[in-house]
Amino acid sequence: MRNISDVIEQYLKQVLKESQVNAIEIKRQDIAQRFECVPSQINYVINTRFTVEKGYLVESKRGGGGYIRIRRVVLHEKQDVLSSLMDVIHEHPRLNEQLVENVLIRLVEEQMMNEQEAQLINHLLSDEALNLQVDDRTYIRRHQLLALMRVLRYRNGG
Amino acid sequence: MRNISDVIEQYLKQVLKESQVNAIEIKRQDIAQRFECVPSQINYVINTRFTVEKGYLVESKRGGGGYIRIRRVVLHEKQDVLSSLMDVIHEHPRLNEQLVENVLIRLVEEQMMNEQEAQLINHLLSDEALNLQVDDRTYIRRHQLLALMRVLRYRNGG
């Protein structure tokens, strides 16, 4: 293999495959030492090879006893629905309660979340909860709806 | 286990679980000696792992016959969980990701919501989604967590 990133990628995927719980926990420094590279190389490998779109979730903790955990997840099959909704969210200059509700209803119709979850989020994004200026509400709603889309990418089967 | 704080945390939780009265009384120096650490390490563990929002109450006494008592809060009425968490949310001047997570985990433990719902909300309230100044994040988190409590109260027949 020509570059160290590919080697590290293969190694991590091999360990992951053998793990049986679809998750591994590594110490960045250990891996860096094993492959004789700088620690930040591990971040590069993770950022380029173990992304959500490729079906991986990565969590980490710093400080004493720190770690990096990589999990294999199954992507939701309706990625197209999510991207079209993301387009909608991006294109609307104002995001009011009605638009939020429409998006949530659509997600429920597509069975990407259930009604209870939709209702919960609808409350959190209501005018009442977001006691703010209109512009700020739009800002928050946009970011939170996009965050929602990102989670839904891999839910159900992750 | 990776670090001594986690080990001590697990030990204390184990003893607590076996206690049957949901309370234990320890001598700081004894625990420190058992795990070969400085006494103030015990304070660190308690301050980071046995917090109010996680459902623990800690009392202590200094001087001769001193002790540290840790109690697991037992709430029979669902309403109490919400009220106590609302207090926590009101009293914290800063609401960071860690606190939000602790609150959500607690809600799941107390069966006020399920893990998927907690996961969704956790993402909506993450630093990433709330790409704002610290004070603004706190503001949003406070209002949305309180909105969540209101929904849960209603949902659980309060």
Next chain:
DNA sequence: CACCCTCTGACCATCTTTGACTTTTGACTA
């Protein structure tokens, strides 16, 4: 040659561990 990956290292953020110093409490003593 241009462009896109890769690689590197300086600097940053976060969590844990440690120890010096402080406060509180109860027993003993004058």
Next chain:
DNA sequence: TAGTCAAAAGTCAAAGATGGTCAGAGGGTG
């Protein structure tokens, strides 16, 4: 009773241990 002292526990900031970020250098390929 008041004062003193030793035995706890508490506080806090510095040091230590990890992982994260980012910009620039390096290198391969069309």
